């Protein structure tokens with residue numbers, strides 16, 4: 001089995017300059033420890049592209065939190081389109097599935113593909129995503145998708161498993177330090193409803 005974090009460490013230890021990296025970010029808390037890990041090795045631009053998030057006011061809240069953090073850290077960013085219809089069209093066969101299902105694989109693919117295309121068009125040298133910092137996200141799928149897109153668009157994918165070496169724990173610490181809003185569900189409706197149901201059952 002591939003040790004994604006070891007591969008990642010090999011890559012960054014062999015970098016001579018700071019290549020341009022387009023980093024897809026799902027939210028400010030997840031980006032915090034990833035940015036800390038990458039900022040000495042890459043010239044980073046963050047791409048916030050998350051049409052999976054509902055409702056729209058929650059999307060806006062996460063976007064604002066992300067932008068505020070990046071402005072504080074003086075990191076450049078690009079905001080993707082909130083095309084929730086496109087997201088639902090792509091998920092139409094698996095709309096009701098929950099977190100960890102194949103729906104998530106399609107959801108990662110949608111967001112990472114948009115990142116790879118943008119990275120290629122804007123002449124970045126690498127692209128990757130913050131998604132693997134979460135223990136709920138499947139690092140095998142994320143890296144498989146990354147390599148598929150690398151081949152298809154001829155742009156380097158930065159292999160990663162950002163939760164490793166206390167990456168997730170560090171995101172919790174930094175979120176506290178920066179006073180970041182941490183959502184209690186990933187993004188889509190079934191997962192939001194399940195979390196609310198669990199909360200009600202424990203009352």
Ligand code: SF4
Pocket residue numbers: 052053098099100103104105107108186187188191
């Ligand atoms: S749980 Fe998260 S990753 Fe999975 S489909 Fe829903 S929004 Fe996408």
